[in-house]
Amino acid sequence: MYQKKVKESNKNNIFKYIFEKRKSFVINDIAENLNITFPTVKKIINSFLKQNIIFERQKVGFGVGRKAMEYELNEEFCYSIGILASSTKLKFILTNAIGKILKQQIYELKSNNCKAEILNSTKDFLNTISPEVRKKLIGIGISVPGIVSEEGNFIEFSSKEKIVLSFIEELKNLFHIPVLIENESNLAAIAEAFLTRNSIYSTFTILTINEYVGISNFHQDSLNNTLFFKAGRLHHMVIESNGKLCECGTHGCWGTYVSDKVLLNDFQKYFPSIKTYNEIFDLKYHETNIGASLIDNYLEHLAIGIKNILFFSNPEKLIISGNISIYKEYIADKLIEKIYKNHIFYRGKETIVFSSLNENGSIIGAAMFPILDKII
Template identity: 35%
Template sequence: MEDLIYQKKEKIRNINRVYWFISQNKFFTKKEISDSLGISFPTVTKIINLLAEKQIIIEKGYSENNTKRKAILYEYNPNSFYSIGIKLEVSSLSFILINLNGDEIKKTVIVKDFFNDENFVLYIIEELKSFLKGFQFKDLITGIGISVSGIVDNKNKILKIGTNFHLFEKDMKEIKNSFQLPIYLMNEANAGAIGEFFLNKTLNSQNIAFISIESGVGAGIVLDENLYKGHSSKAGEFGHFTVENNGRKCNCGNSGCLEMYCSNRALIKEFEEKFNLSNLSFVEIFSKGLADTEKGKEIFEKYTDYLALGIRNILFLLDLDKVIIGGLIANYNKYIEKSLKQKVFNNIFFKEENILEFSKYGDFSNLIGAAFLPFNDLFINLVTKMAK
């Protein structure tokens, strides 16, 4: 049995490596792949045939270097498939259309309040229809990946617990029916962890927490290179770590949860209260210079106290080699990085400050991570075909 699993893993790894090679080199022959990856020629041929069948690669004549026997030259075709990513937040809805390479074809962000909005599914469908208007290759779209802040049941396509939305047990299958495309639901932080993997090509870590700070706070946890979801997909509910006994009341029923102090909403609220403002946006905290004032610095001091407490606890539990903070705050890391690192690495167990990083992609990684989900199935199909 273990042998079987290993073989499958080996096949996945080979397909991944070949795919990685072709997406980097654009033009290639089978021999070049075999030589540079050390994968046997018959295996490479098998993979290449499968990719060619799906039009992921196209024959482009013959290689000029090879004088003895002409070798077929192939070209990578990233526009063979497309995918849609959706990010549903309490205060916004984002769409992205990407090709197989992850290149952005189109993107849009709609600002809207979804709190308690029972009709959010219908709204998504209507907006997605207009987003796709004019796109010529709709039949090449493989599916729709959806990142939601909350607990999702992907099998039954249900948003189970959307604490921040105050939405529970909401069926999202209508999206699948409307577009006749498979849909994939994923918690926002987990989608962010996947996006980070794809975008951050230099990421060499095996054990990672991707901390997503949005209107809620969550953590996508990767252990031994596998996304860890837990018994009922509730792993990584980092935002509900208790950081203050008898603290602020949270929508989850507890008090003193981390996201009541560190989410974007909590931070905005704190600034509004201390500066006597209303309708402040997250970006305005910085663009209006509020973050640079003495009062602003005090707010961030408290913010990093709580965030550091949470990160320390994750490190003590999982001994990770990388913790990546994503979300809009990552774009303003200079306001918190130094003090956060001092507070996280103030103990004798964890000293390497480079464990902690800020995402280079701000609040984009979960959107693109969602868009990559349908491609995953495409590759699983290839592996299944290869095993036959």
Template identity: 45%
Template sequence: SEDIMYQKKIKENNEKKVFHYIYQKRENLSIADISNDLNISFPTIKTIINKFLKDNIIKEDLKVGTGAGRKAQNYSLENNFVYSIGISVHLKELKIVLGNERGDIIKETIIKENFLKNNLIEKIDEILEEFLLEINEQVEKKLIGIGISVPGIVDKENNIIEITSSLRIPLNKIQNLSQKYNKKILIDNEANLCAISEKFLGLGKEFPNFIVLNIGDILNMSTFTEEDDYGNFSFKASRINHMNINFQGILCECGNRGCWGKYASEIALLEKFNNLDNNITKIKDIFKNDYLINENYSNLFNEYIEYLAIGIKNIIFLYNPEKIIISGKLSKYKENFKSELLEKIYSNNIFFRGKNTIEFSNLQEKGICLGAAMLPIIDELF
């Protein structure tokens, strides 16, 4: 199927509900407040709190207050009570990070190489083995799992990781890896992992439903849906890179012409600029040295924004989303193009919702790797 959905059902027990609540609120939590907000009895909450204290998931805060009478004990989420590893695979590099429950990155390694080949999982195995050797024993004891992001679709029905139409990797290679390291290893599409990092660490905290559009080597999109008040959610990646915006356009590797990715991905933008000036090899190069003051460069960039706007308009027509969060390196430079992009999208004012539908991620290109690291934590603890 075109869209593969991940559904997270919060395990229907009080302990998971309390953990979810504490994780969202983080600090200054009293047993009475948790009991009232979750409508679970005071003694039950007290039992769960004692278990979390014993497991070092939470800590007691110092009692503060004035006046007579007993001060209520407050609790906060402990720091570094759990760790995970996130791996993000890109066209010309692989990032591997060690993170904690809050998405703080403790260690990061970047390897520049073309990884999108049949031996991808074997390469990940080599890199992971080396990375684990550099992690101390205390941290490894608390390592809950490993998340891997790929710029393709993980098709569990057919048991394959489809990177491109010509590169399909058997999913059981991940299970073999999981057995070798005796750790939970989860793999998903990069936009889905951006959706996770946005929901738990970024702008998505504020919104129950949103779309993430990740502009990277290719274009990826994920639709995030919160299904109820208990934190059950699902997300679904779509192959937006091959949405057709010009049927007589540029030939794509997929065999069709006019795929959106050939016009609006990071690679498409860099190729255009590199043809004008081969010193431009990274996104940041475009926004320095006053390139965009030069008419040739600014025309090229305006054309890029035009194509980006066409695709985003199509997404709004199809999904009517409450929010679209744009992530990727480009979001770092939003001040250079945000108003032009919004103008092109909303020029005819034909949409039900207005310009504030579109947000730019604060996580930028870190969203994918953070999401990969958060995936095993959320899967296991929630």
């Protein structure tokens, strides 16, 4: 679980206001909205100007007299690196301060030595970044499918692979830059909470469907200025007692029915020409009778797990993130129909939404993590 006491200072509150507003704000707006005196806001704005966090220009308008100055967030005031680890590859992105992807690279894993693979590919990726951008790098965020445990002192890459947490210290010392590591569902929650329309919810649950299936409950408490999130390994929630064998040794784990790899393997049995997950949603495959029945079977199992989540915690919003959210137009109605058929839930169909960040939620969250950790 990650818990953070949000720094309660005028400077921090003004930064948060600017980060959300982004464009065309004047000092009076901030003073009124945050109930801070004009001179205090002015002083902080001046310090942000000095640090190049914001730009200043004269407000365009009619009429005579002195025009107020208006301000805009400098989206390039810092940069960050996000790394998404899976069992076959490491994906790297470079983002600006608002999570916009400026550069990306994929490194296929050549060995099962996670530490060496991360070290070498990070070195290589850093070498592709210009010195001007490197100077403004705020940190590196790494997303892993498993749990990051402070108590247990381990990072879980999969149910079979763990490395010691002190590896992060090694990376920090080697690259002289803050390095943070978190579970992919928690990071997808960060991206939703700070970069999408879902930021209006103080609590929500996010379901990430990738190679592994995971969940995170995000909670923001504005009264106590804290935020926390906690990930769960729903991949191994059993939905069929004599079901398919999972890598964890148990039969019938949810992940063996709904992970990306499973859907791809199911399609490849009937359509061997399919090479990648995205090809499944090519009309010539998923709209055939076999394709439609494979999708229907997939959604049936997805619905079972989602119903369990709704019964367990009755979330205000359940956001579905991962590759499947790219194809929401094909599956959303059918999935929601299966979940809410003769339902007894307290909330309705509006609970289920798909992430607007599609497959990039976790990796963008990874890049945003050092920015939020340092600034907010």
